[in-house]
Amino acid sequence: MAIKTYHDVFVEQLIRRERPGGEFLFKCGAVLLGLVLITAAFVLARNFFPFFFALVVILEFFAFVYTVKEFEYSFMNGDVDFDVIQGKRRRKTVCSFSCREAVLMAPCEGHDGDMSGHFTLRLDASVSPKAPDRWFIILEREDGNRELLILSPNARLLAAFKGALGRKMEYQLPKEHTDTAD
Numbered sequence: 001m002a003i004k005t006y007h008d009v010f011v012e013q014l015i016r017r018e019r020p021g022g023e024f025l026f027k028c029g030a031v032l033l034g035l036v037l038i039t040a041a042f043v044l045a046r047n048f049f050p051f052f053f054a055l056v057v058i059l060e061f062f063a064f065v066y067t068v069k070e071f072e073y074s075f076m077n078g079d080v081d082f083d084v085i086q087g088k089r090r091r092k093t094v095c096s097f098s099c100r101e102a103v104l105m106a107p108c109e110g111h112d113g114d115m116s117g118h119f120t121l122r123l124d125a126s127v128s129p130k131a132p133d134r135w136f137i138i139l140e141r142e143d144g145n146r147e148l149l150i151l152s153p154n155a156r157l158l159a160a161f162k163g164a165l166g167r168k169m170e171y172q173l174p175k176e177h178t179d180t181a182d
Contacts, residue, residue, distance in 0.1 A: 017069040078164040099164040106170040120145040126152040
């Protein structure tokens, strides 16, 4: 009697998108603007002050909660989903593909020429446009569309992609794993 073994590969990674210019500055600016609006409502329209106060508090809530953007990469046996999560509440799949549609996956550094050209979709799902260790994937869909996806994968996700893509991926070992033995 033979025992069947399954070798499913499932890797998930959740990253938080950094706000350009700093999230802290945005939140400080939102609080200062809220204080100015509340002060102006108190001075100019005392009868409607509770309404304006409630309105500013609600707007501050949305400014703090719904501006947080996270991306989740889900890799399952060569099928990949990119989801965007707004405010830790709303999830939307922005891109799904099979690794068979991938033409090339490589680090962004030194491959600016590969990322230029006409793409029907350009999705930057990385931590930040200036973050180190960003990778890109070029997809060619069955309908002829070309898509460019930029991500910030961890070592487990890179290993899963390497297993599924093979030679389509320019793989480099992470810096802590390279040795300079003579």
